[in-house]
Amino acid sequence: MLPQSAGYGRFLSGVRRFAAFRLALSEINNKTDGIADDLLPATQLLYARRDSKCKDRWGFYGAMQLTQNTFGGQGVHAIVGAACSDASLSAAFLGTRLKIPQVSYSSTSGELSDGSKYPYFARTPPSDAFQAFALANLVKYQFGYNIVATVATTDKYGIAGINAFHEAAEQMGMCATPLTCLHTDCVRSHPPLLCAHAAWCWQRSCSTWRGRTLLRSTRTSRRAKHV
């Protein structure tokens, strides 16, 4: 599953990744090219492809089609993808119920680490728990900043990622200004654009601010208040 189109006339970088997918598959299937020739020596891998469009509903729909409709109704043994965390989460949600192992190549949201919810999901890139820590370290120790503003898209990648950043930043004694949210889908009728806020931390003590609370309120209510 790859994002082939974004739904409004622009191709996503899924095409390049698909080229890498095809290369891997052909090298595994070719037993005489000198590359992994001993891997699955008597097996040919077949694939079907669906467009996940970087969106949750398309990830779900794609996973449903791959498992139910492909190869004469036999479906697939495993899914590679999706790219975006939103699409991967909805596919993994389905995968849990249908028992389909799934390996993503770029979904890094920390939410996907929950084995109790997504027991059939794995991924090759590191979780954003590390990325958030990397960013916070860079800001604090490389540049020496204590105050930053944060902007995130309101998908699972953006919100979980920026929350992990807020937590890491708070642990390091940094302050983050109110989170500013960018909605990723203009089709849905979203509540006001600014979806969460926190105390002005240079006017108050950092300890009055809680990133965790912020995320919880964001998660439970997308209709969170706006400043």
Place this chain on the structure above:
Amino acid sequence: MEGQDFASQYTNIKASQARVIILFCVGGGHAGRFLLGAHEQGIGGPGYMFIGSDGTTRSDIWETNEMNNNETLRLAIMKGFFGVQPFVDSMAEAYAGFEARMRAQPTTEGNGTECDMETDDDGGQLVWAADHDDDPSTPMECAGTDNQIIDSYQAYTYDAVFAIAHALHELIEVRGRSEIDADELMTALLDNVSFAGATGRVDFDSAMETHGDRNSDIAYNVWNYQSVEAGLVNVGKWSPQGLSWEQEWEQLADFVYSTTDNTLPVATGPVEIDVKVPILQRMSDDRVLSADECEGSWVNDTCWLSSQWQAVAVAALAAVQDFNARRGTYTPAFASDSVLACDKKLQVELLDSGSIGPTSSQRLADALPVDALIGPARSASASITANIAGMLDVPQISYWATSTALDDLTEYPRFMRTIPNDGAIAAALCDFWSFLGFENGAPAPPRPHSHSSF
């Protein structure tokens, strides 16, 4: 997000004073549109630092909008951008082989109208062409790739396929299974798969709270946008294995910041307060009622004064522009330390005084509320506006009106003049502000008629 207006986000960021902004966006396209609008709002450019997550740190930040074809704009917005990407060891043998074979693949781009019509093994789906607009009646759009540009997630994709292949190998070749059981395949993936992939050692965590996460060779490259030619440059690498940043950080190249002198941007800027200062200036003369009496140009029943009067207005506007930009080319005081430390930005509007009192006062009334007033030239129009300015407690600085009657502090308590140069006007505005009781950067307006930007 297309068409979305980020007005409230920009207002929020401006109000925060923050100059260092973390972007956690799911795609470079989203971040690019945000940065483009931010730039128009004065957020970004010299003195700012944007730091992007891996979803943001990609060339599609500028490739998906007008920055793509406008290199000046791209540099203005992108210079000094930092971002992270999961580390891929491009020096490692496995990666080098992957990259070379990837580049050796033929292009699948098609020629624009005739696309590569290959389908997947299930026979149904085109893989290098797409219905780009969800409309079957329009032609397919070619959606291949030239295979020359390699992004790091291609290596992660390549390794994802191999990870599944290794798990299948465990079941089929090692355990001799003829049927694939999903639970056994998943367990094999987490417990038995470990190989040297293009992204380094690939193996997975099976703990409940980090289930399926990558276990080994975790590190991040830090990228920095340096120039149009160089684009994003890999300037360092962070590996979470040490006890301190110094141990974990490996710098690979010098940083380029957004600032003109390449110094590290400061974390927060001063609060910038807009000061609304109309300039009352003679552009026309309402005392002249016919073309015969007009010494300038008679247009639309108005006698417009000669260009030397308009030149005064232009000079004032140019001075304001220089003041707002803190440019000291003509007036060194505009770039002096005291003006650089000044948090005021002038918002000017040129008001035509019509050379008479009634027109001057009418134009001033239309422009209210104002924070200060510059002009007018003639004492006749100065006196009535000086009355109004005094009543409103608005400082007024005239550069021309010479009547000694205007010296009366009881009648005209806020009138000033005999200003030697524009620089002094500018500096005076900031000083006057403090004198009136404004703390530097204080957001609370002490005066009832202060306008809403405070």
